[in-house]
Amino acid sequence: MNAGVPAWARFTTGGPSEGTAGGIGPLVVDFARELRDEGMSVGTSELLDAFDALSTVDWTDRAAFREAMSTTIAKSQEDRTLFKLVFDRYFFRATEAEAAREHAGGEQGNEHPDGEQRKGDEGEPGEGGGDGEAQIDIDALREAIMEALENGGDDTLRDLARLAIMTLSGGASSGVIGVDVQRVRRQLELRSQDLPPGEEGEDLRKQLQKFEQHVRRELEARMIAETGNLPTARPLNEMNRALPSGGTQDLAAVHRSVKMLKRAMATQGLESRGHQRTGPIDVRGTMRASLETGGVPLDLRYRPRRPRRPELYVLCDVSTSVTSASVFFLSILHALHDSFKRLRTFVFIERVAEVTDVFEQERSFKAASEKISNTAGVADISGYTDYGRVWVDFHDQVAADLDPRSTVIVLGDARTNGREPRADLFGKVTEKAGRSFWLNPEPRLYWNYGDSVIGVYERFCDGVFECWTSKQLEDFVRELTAVRPR
Amino acid sequence: MAISPASDTPELSSPEAVGAGLHSVGYLPDETTALVSYLAVQLGKPVLVEGPAGVGKTELAKALARFTGRELIRLQCYEGVDEAKALYEWNYKKQLLRIQSGAAADADSASWDAVQDNIFSEEFLLTRPLLQAIASEEPVVLLIDEIDKTDHEFEALLLEILSDFQVSIPELGVVEATTHPIVLLTSNDSRELTEALKRRCLYLWLDYPENAREIEIVRMHVPDLDEKVAARLVEVIRMVRELDVKKPPSISESIDWARTLLLLGADRIDRKTFEDTMSIIVKHRTDMDLVAERVGVKLDKSPASITGSGPRPAV
Numbered sequence: 001m002n003a004g005v006p007a008w009a010r011f012t013t014g015g016p017s018e019g020t021a022g023g024i025g026p027l028v029v030d031f032a033r034e035l036r037d038e039g040m041s042v043g044t045s046e047l048l049d050a051f052d053a054l055s056t057v058d059w060t061d062r063a064a065f066r067e068a069m070s071t072t073i074a075k076s077q078e079d080r081t082l083f084k085l086v087f088d089r090y091f092f093r094a095t096e097a098e099a100a101r102e103h104a105g106g107e108q109g110n111e112h113p114d115g116e117q118r119k120g121d122e123g124e125p126g127e128g129g130g131d132g133e134a135q136i137d138i139d140a141l142r143e144a145i146m147e148a149l150e151n152g153g154d155d156t157l158r159d160l161a162r163l164a165i166m167t168l169s170g171g172a173s174s175g176v177i178g179v180d181v182q183r184v185r186r187q188l189e190l191r192s193q194d195l196p197p198g199e200e201g202e203d204l205r206k207q208l209q210k211f212e213q214h215v216r217r218e219l220e221a222r223m224i225a226e227t228g229n230l231p232t233a234r235p236l237n238e239m240n241r242a243l244p245s246g247g248t249q250d251l252a253a254v255h256r257s258v259k260m261l262k263r264a265m266a267t268q269g270l271e272s273r274g275h276q277r278t279g280p281i282d283v284r285g286t287m288r289a290s291l292e293t294g295g296v297p298l299d300l301r302y303r304p305r306r307p308r309r310p311e312l313y314v315l316c317d318v319s320t321s322v323t324s325a326s327v328f329f330l331s332i333l334h335a336l337h338d339s340f341k342r343l344r345t346f347v348f349i350e351r352v353a354e355v356t357d358v359f360e361q362e363r364s365f366k367a368a369s370e371k372i373s374n375t376a377g378v379a380d381i382s383g384y385t386d387y388g389r390v391w392v393d394f395h396d397q398v399a400a401d402l403d404p405r406s407t408v409i410v411l412g413d414a415r416t417n418g419r420e421p422r423a424d425l426f427g428k429v430t431e432k433a434g435r436s437f438w439l440n441p442e443p444r445l446y447w448n449y450g451d452s453v454i455g456v457y458e459r460f461c462d463g464v465f466e467c468w469t470s471k472q473l474e475d476f477v478r479e480l481t482a483v484r485p486r
Numbered sequence: 487m488a489i490s491p492a493s494d495t496p497e498l499s500s501p502e503a504v505g506a507g508l509h510s511v512g513y514l515p516d517e518t519t520a521l522v523s524y525l526a527v528q529l530g531k532p533v534l535v536e537g538p539a540g541v542g543k544t545e546l547a548k549a550l551a552r553f554t555g556r557e558l559i560r561l562q563c564y565e566g567v568d569e570a571k572a573l574y575e576w577n578y579k580k581q582l583l584r585i586q587s588g589a590a591a592d593a594d595s596a597s598w599d600a601v602q603d604n605i606f607s608e609e610f611l612l613t614r615p616l617l618q619a620i621a622s623e624e625p626v627v628l629l630i631d632e633i634d635k636t637d638h639e640f641e642a643l644l645l646e647i648l649s650d651f652q653v654s655i656p657e658l659g660v661v662e663a664t665t666h667p668i669v670l671l672t673s674n675d676s677r678e679l680t681e682a683l684k685r686r687c688l689y690l691w692l693d694y695p696e697n698a699r700e701i702e703i704v705r706m707h708v709p710d711l712d713e714k715v716a717a718r719l720v721e722v723i724r725m726v727r728e729l730d731v732k733k734p735p736s737i738s739e740s741i742d743w744a745r746t747l748l749l750l751g752a753d754r755i756d757r758k759t760f761e762d763t764m765s766i767i768v769k770h771r772t773d774m775d776l777v778a779e780r781v782g783v784k785l786d787k788s789p790a791s792i793t794g795s796g797p798r799p800a801v
Contacts, residue, residue, distance in 0.1 A: 045685055049531070053688075056528045057501065057521065064501065067518045068525060075684040077536065077675070077691055293578050294586075304566070 062155040149207040161214035279303040311342040317412030318347045319385045350386040352393045388422035402432040411439045414454040423456045430460040439467040513549030522690045532648045532669035537692035540736015543672040547629040560629045561615040563636045575612045581605040606657040625665035634673040641683045648686045708744040735767035757785045
């Protein structure tokens with residue numbers, strides 16, 4: 001690949017002969033600006049590193065060029081994804097703009113695409129084309145493609161595919177991808193029959209298929225761009241999704257988002273601990289260490305302060321009004337279960353039942369919720385939530401296990417359907433537990449309207465949170481696991 | 487920078503050469519890995535390697551050391567690692583002995599200055615991995631493993647070393663590197679590292695290799711294994727990784743499994759072989775159920791062993 005100029009470079013740049021890092025400088029800086037616009041932090045020192053790196057690699061090789069920039073600029077996995085998206089968008093537009101310009105001008109030039117030209121042509125790729133008359137030298141293109149089929153890399157093929165689309169159709173599409181692929185093939189006169197038969201032709205045929213795949217992918221990408229459904233980079237950074245509603249959401253997705261949450265929590269824990277990480281002096285340890293230095297306690301030993309790992313008692317309303325929120329919440333908790341010393345889960349509608357095992361065994365969201373509704377036996381006759389009875393049961397069966405280190409979390413809308421709330425028993429439960437929180441999956445606006453009695457319970461809780469997006473849920477979990485002196 | 491990175495050696499002259507070199511010592515890098523390794527040597531910058539457990543992050547450092555013929559100095563990080571364990575420590579015991587013996591020998595003439603100069607000299611310094619790497623006469627490869635396990639303060643400690651390759655010891659002055667070490671930091675991505683640290687590093691994300699490359703890796707380590715079995719094995723491993731398992735099988739586990747299959751003389755992977763040897767690649771009880779259910783059934787589709795019983799996969 002080092003020998004000679006790659007085919008795509010011949011079309012898009014002046015080739016490596018005039019290739020100094022200075023020529024491409026404005027382009028890279030402009031590219032960095034675009035990255036910053038997408039919310040990535042690109043410092044000057046990173047840019048300098050990128051130039052250093054570019055000066056040592058052969059940047060006519062697309063992969064080397066991209067990876068050299070990526071390794072110096074994008075410093076996390078999310079940033080890398082973003083980088084790739086923006087890179088494709090930015091540099092391919094430059095290539096396309098060049099092709100479109102050549103196409104419109106009706107001449108085949110070898111000008112260098114510099115920053116100004118790119119900016120001028122930014123916007124719709126290929127807006128200059130559209131007349132359908134191919135004026136670029138198709139034979140030259142075809143030759144380049146044939147050459148690439150024989151010994152070119154994947155990147156070269158992809159670039160040629162882009163170029164072929166641009167030059168042959170000027171960006172205009174028929175709207176049906178299959179038709180367009182056929183058109184490109186026909187105009188380039190690429191037929192698999194023309195290739196040498198047997199062993200020798202086998203590789204070429206494979207390469208041709210690859211080329212066609214590239215053409216197809218390019219056309220798809222173009223279509224997405226035109227209809228405005230381009231998957232933009234920005235949502236990558238947003239965690240504020242609405243809660244999943246219904247059984248289609250797989251637990252795997254929950255686990256993925258929990259992984260991010262875990263990572264965020266790990267960072268947060270350290271920050272909040274600061275230099276108060278060690279506890280009081282460990283006298284025994286200090287004495288033992290001082291023996292090494294002749295009884296002089298040079299080295300003070302401290303007791304490590306363990307991060308708080310709460311014992312959790314979670315009660316979830318699983319009546320139809322709040323099911324999706326509660327099952328999602330439970331699955332988050334179970335995915336996080338190693339952050340907690342002990343986690344016991346209960347569900348309730350009219351009665352309360354423990355379902356700790358279900359989440360440990362079932363990995364699929366649907367199976368878990370089915371199992372809960374089939375086996376828990378929490379609904380009696382009406383299927384309406386009866387908080388009063390739940391508190392009676394819970395107080396009788398579980399409250400004895402509660403101690404000041406345990407945390408009680410209730411997830412429910414506190415709609416009693418007109419039944420007795422028995423806030424006095426709930427008060428007794430919260431008194432025994434160290435902390436107690438209530439999560440309400442209804443927006444705060446609806447609280448205490450109709451049969452909602454959240455206000456009655458609120459007096460006994462350390463905190464009442466509204467919780468109807470996963471962002472709010474994450475905030476709460478963070479709050480729960482944060483280490484703070486009490 | 488006081489010293490220029492050593493890059494004149496012909497085997498470090500291009501990314502391809504570095505890739506070939508790594509290959510020759512038994513590590514199969516992809517193009518990006520080879521390129522970043524090359525850049526690390528050329529630019530003299532540390533590399534931050536991130537990726538899931540068991541993709542060969544630590545192995546990369548070892549291979550680089552083998553390939554360049556340098557010594558590998560390794561600092562294993564953990565929660566609570568501090569400068570006394572990573573950088574240097576004064577040898578208190580020896581210092582104390584020195585003071586006591588001096589006082590006993592001649593009580594009157596032992597001038598305070600002499601003792602003070604004496605006990606804060608290199609003789610009483612215990613070097614730890616980082617200082618060792620900096621002070622080494624020969625160029626070394628420094629591996630700082632699992633940097634994400636440490637505290638934020640420790641990262642700050644690393645900054646001076648990573649950007650200037652020097653260590654300041656208050657009593658002795660600044661120790662500067664005489665040779666340029668290749669520095670690799672690995673992280674399992676369990677927490678976000680600080681911007682300041684990232685800014686000083688090149689970034690390399692290692693992921694599970696593509697099928698073709700993993701087959702190559704397996705065949706390199708277990709050359710006697712039949713090619714078809716190796717291909718099938720990698721395919722199955724891929725299937726397991728795609729499931730939502732607690733601990734996806736790593737590359738080393740693929741190799742272990744390949745060795746096992748070779749020992750058992752298995753010429754194909756059918757459901758029975760798979761379920762018998764599954765414990766090598768799957769190490770959680772809940773995972774095993776899931777994998778047996780999803781992957782085992784797929785293996786059933788191979789001819790001659792259709793049983794039809796067993797749980798259906800929930801799609």
